[in-house]
Amino acid sequence: MELPKEARDAIKKTYRAMDENGDGRVSVAEVRRASKRIGIEFSMDQIKQMMGELDDNGDGYINYPEFERMITEFIHEDTEEVNAARKIFQSMDVDGDGKVTIPEIVSSLNVSKAEAKELLEEADTNKDGKMSFEEFLNVYRGHTG
Structure with a gap:
């Protein structure tokens, strides 16, 4: 490379x-x-x-x-990890707006609304009620909060 x-x-x-x-x-x-x-x-x-x-x-x-x-x-290695995370994030971002919401988590991961809310709260460091790619990447890498 x-x-x-x-x-x-x-x-x-x-x-x-x-x-x-x-x-x-x-x-x-x-x-x-x-x-x-x-x-x-x-x-x-x-x-x-x-x-x-x-x-x-x-x-x-x-x-x-x-x-x-x-x-x-x-x-x-970092680039490969980011690309893999981006593919997962894009599959969750159903409407393609660059943010993942509770309904998108429910439908893409087939989890309950309560589980989706818990996942979002863990990732949503700026507390806007949505998960950005950067927030998702932090969770993907095991770094939250």
């Missing part, structure tokens, strides 16, 4: 920020410091495990091609 130039540039910028000493490879220590800067605390064992999965050439570091591959795969 070919990424747009803006995405490739952002990946390069992120990699350069992680590669603190500019040697063209990211070490365990650099990954740990980068994760702390964004507020994520990984143990050394967790970082070593992640790096082991990314380090294709076995040198103990993450080079740019390894980093770019990981990010590209993540973006591709």
Whole structure:
């Protein structure tokens, strides 16, 4: 999957920020410091495990091609998930207005009105009585409220 130039540039910028000493490879220590800067605390064992999965050439570091591959795969997986969720949402959005209502949930999922109301209340974070695709996607991914 070919990424747009803006995405490739952002990946390069992120990699350069992680590669603190500019040697063209990211070490365990650099990954740990980068994760702390964004507020994520990984143990050394967790970082070593992640790096082991990314380090294709076995040198103990993450080079740019390894980093770019990981990010590209993540973006591709995310895109597939969003596309699958969109198909489900569209099948529920009977009138095609971009919002799912209680009657649409009842008819598309074959559930009771009470069950549909409960599902909608879980997803409807802006409390407009309808479920947008973004709200549905959050529930689909397991994030609510």
